[in-house]
Amino acid sequence: MVKKRPYANYLTTSFPLTAVTTLVPHVSQLAYCCTCFPIHLENHAKRDTILLLIIRDRGGKMDDLVEIKGNMHMHTPYSDGEKWHAEIATEAIAAGLDFIIVTDHNVWVDGVEGYYENEHGRVLVLCGEEVHHVRREPQASHLLIYGAERELSPCAANPQELINAAQACGGYTFLAHPHEKDCRLLPYPNLAWHDWQIEGYTGLELWNYMSSFVCRLADVLNRLPVQNALLDKLTAVRVALNPEKYITFPEPETLALWDELLAQGKQISVVGNSDAHGTPFNLGPLHRVIYPYEYLFRAVNTHLMLTTPLTGDLEPDKQAILRAIGRGHGWVAYDLPHPTKGFRFTGHGMSKGRMGDRVQMDAGATLQVITPTRANIRLIRHGEIVASIENESNLTHIPTQPGAYRVECTIPYLGKERGWIYSNPIYLW
Ligand SMILES: [Zn+2]
Numbered sequence: 001m002v003k004k005r006p007y008a009n010y011l012t013t014s015f016p017l018t019a020v021t022t023l024v025p026h027v028s029q030l031a032y033c034c035t036c037f038p039i040h041l042e043n044h045a046k047r048d049t050i051l052l053l054i055i056r057d058r059g060g061k062m063d064d065l066v067e068i069k070g071n072m073h074m075h076t077p078y079s080d081g082e083k084w085h086a087e088i089a090t091e092a093i094a095a096g097l098d099f100i101i102v103t104d105h106n107v108w109v110d111g112v113e114g115y116y117e118n119e120h121g122r123v124l125v126l127c128g129e130e131v132h133h134v135r136r137e138p139q140a141s142h143l144l145i146y147g148a149e150r151e152l153s154p155c156a157a158n159p160q161e162l163i164n165a166a167q168a169c170g171g172y173t174f175l176a177h178p179h180e181k182d183c184r185l186l187p188y189p190n191l192a193w194h195d196w197q198i199e200g201y202t203g204l205e206l207w208n209y210m211s212s213f214v215c216r217l218a219d220v221l222n223r224l225p226v227q228n229a230l231l232d233k234l235t236a237v238r239v240a241l242n243p244e245k246y247i248t249f250p251e252p253e254t255l256a257l258w259d260e261l262l263a264q265g266k267q268i269s270v271v272g273n274s275d276a277h278g279t280p281f282n283l284g285p286l287h288r289v290i291y292p293y294e295y296l297f298r299a300v301n302t303h304l305m306l307t308t309p310l311t312g313d314l315e316p317d318k319q320a321i322l323r324a325i326g327r328g329h330g331w332v333a334y335d336l337p338h339p340t341k342g343f344r345f346t347g348h349g350m351s352k353g354r355m356g357d358r359v360q361m362d363a364g365a366t367l368q369v370i371t372p373t374r375a376n377i378r379l380i381r382h383g384e385i386v387a388s389i390e391n392e393s394n395l396t397h398i399p400t401q402p403g404a405y406r407v408e409c410t411i412p413y414l415g416k417e418r419g420w421i422y423s424n425p426i427y428l429w
């Protein structure tokens with residue numbers, strides 16, 4: 001029986017570790033080096049296990065981080081949602097969320113923030129805003145604003161001014177559902193982002209569950225052999241009642257845009273949200289809320305990595321959450337097929353970092369991915385896959401170039417491959 005920890009200790013105590021990692025620019029050479037040591041590689045189950053031991057012994061303290069889960073796009077009767085803040089909080093607690101940010105259309109609701117508790121737990125409720133220009137034709141370009149702490153809808157007519165105003169107040173701005181398809185059953189064109197002459201925004205809403213539903217419904221309707229009002233409605237019911245079957249990935253255009261912006265050297269964070277409204281759906285005798293808040297809070301969420309646990313006090317917890325959102329310290333998660341809790345993506349070079357951090361490379365810098373269950377894992381730099389592994393729960397890579405590295409994981413669910421985890425990048429320099 002081989003003891004793995006003593007091997008790592010041996011390595012650290014007998015060799016200057018920085019020298020070892022400088023000599024070892026990639027895994028195969030590491031394996032070769034290991035055979036030079038009086039410990040044989042075949043004593044170890046896997047080469048990457050050895051690499052993990054080295055990472056651990058390089059002083060990685062990333063285990064100290066605290067993971068929280070939230071949803072940051074939803075509506076109340078202040079705009080076009082069905083339930084009030086306290087009712088939504090109850091559903092968020094039932095779904096196991098740590099925080100939610102309510103984003104009513106063109107109204108920043110003051111005075112409702114705080115911890116909401118019941119016998120099952122507590123959730124921190126924060127308020128942001130989803131702003132758009134109500135006289136724009138067609139209606140489009142919705143901007144999510146977090147942390148500005150004031151009403152910004154008067155700036156809606158000019159998206160750049162809106163972004164600048166939010167930033168001036170310390171707020172973070174994300175383009176909501178930036179790519180969406182026209183759906184012929186809806187009485188309005190798509191609500192994608194249309195005003196692209198902008199800069200300085202924080203990031204993209206990479207995955208919006210309700211917008212994904214609209215896009216997939218549009219796809220299914222467009223594939224029908226004939227166009228017929230009754231057939232369209234029946235198809236809509238079928239898709240609406242089985243969203244898990246149809247919702248698979250974020251929009252590819254949004255992923256491509258994100259990669260393009262990262263390749264330009266921009267720091268662009270992403271979030272994943274529900275866009276919950278709790279709207280009842282009526283078709284003949286069928287009357288039900290097809291997507292209750294609680295259901296959506298178990299689907300596409302954003303997980304964050306904080307440096308300290310939440311305290312239970314509104315102000316410090318709010319600031320910690322907003323900072324993590326703005327800097328991209330987390331990932332977009334489709335928690336429905338399998339919980340993403342426990343996912344980790346860390347960088348170890350001259351400095352160490354989590355998602356959203358800038359990490360200085362050295363010759364032995366490594367990127368490490370751990371998933372809570374086996375998945376297909378891809379490490380992507382500026383749109384190109386630099387490392388991948390199938391049906392595994394960890395991936396370790398020694399990068400050779402600086403840049404923005406992000407992780408995508410997919411898993412099979414209900415007979416189809418599904419987007420599961422989309423990490424914010426680690427920026428190597
Ligand atoms: Zn919207």
Ligand SMILES: [Zn+2]
Binds near residue numbers: 073074075130275
């Ligand atoms: Zn919305």
